[in-house]
Amino acid sequence: MQLFDEDNLSPVRRRTLERLTHAALKLYQENKFPSPEEITREAEYAKVTLRSYFSTHSEFVEYVVKRVIGAFEKPKMTADPEENIARLLSWGYGELFSHEALMRDAMRIAQHRWQTRQEEGSHEGESFLKKSNRREALAEALAPLESQLPPEKVQKLIMLMSVLYGTEALTVLKDTFGMEQEEIVELTTWGAKLMLHQALQEET
Template sequence: MAVSVTKTRGNQKQRTRKDLLQAASRLMKQGHKPSLEEIAGEALVSRATAYRHFPSVDALLLEASLDVDTPDAGTLFSARGSDDPVARLLRVDAALNDMILANEAPLRMMLAHSLERVAKGEPEDEMPLRQNRRTPLIEAALAPARDRLKPASFDTLTQALALVIGTEAMIVCKDVLQLDKARARKVRRWAIRALVDAARRAGMDEADN
């Protein structure tokens, strides 16, 4: 029961955070910089709730701007193309990586702020959740293969892929491994293929048993 309640609260926080980001995007499209109060009102939440998710209006607007730049699954896979999950995942990786490199500084700032709050020991249930942009794209890429994987295997593959696609992967490749863009891209693509192959082999092993 406790796990279910915690998950429900987490989902609600994600929805509230998404509502705030979408509200900010709508208001920015009107041609002015909205206040936190205006954004909270547009999202139908209190000012205090907005502050629990974002430390300032600038932080909220920054992330809302990144949301606009994030590739959309419908756009990525709208044209008739390959149903091969690897090919689709490579498309997601390329699109997200382009967005990340174009917004590297603000993304690093967002990550630094998140780490700072952890370092300060703020209670986990009071910390704003980061917006999970990569998982919906990964799930959309894997959609044609979903029926060929058990639900648990699909979830594990999705979670494993989230480790090699996204901002943190860029930071590891660039800062830790000191790879150039071409080598980093090659390593990510290798990891994506390896993870999908591992999931496929696991599925075949289960079928044999």
């Protein structure tokens, strides 16, 4: 669990947290999955420092992901859903590639949490995926369809397109098929447009 109230941190504690966060991001930019020891060493703090803020390393990673996602500035949406999806995928994959190691580490932790819950027979806890802004971003991009398609069909498009947009798709397309960023954007945009055209055609 998070062991602090971010709105009531002392200046010293806030500076320490910022240094830890920046140290982690620096190491992730070097394509590492940094350990707590590596992060505190990079930030020039004692090993126990991180534990005074978070009870587990995975919670610190989640905090860093939320900070990064919170700083994202999504492209402005238009009245054209096809243009919106193209903009969103181009921008989104740019951000994912910029923070690839961090996002892969978050996905790894989410999978480990799932395994732990299965072993314990527990279904409690929320995954990183549920806390991402993917669903909201796609809903905003497809909002112009609300006057053209029934709500349940718009929701189906959001769910299907979420498979094309995110760290999971990046991992499969890059690692399995050797695709680069521009190729992934082109392919996923093409796939999303196919879905969109099919949904609209079914209504005519």
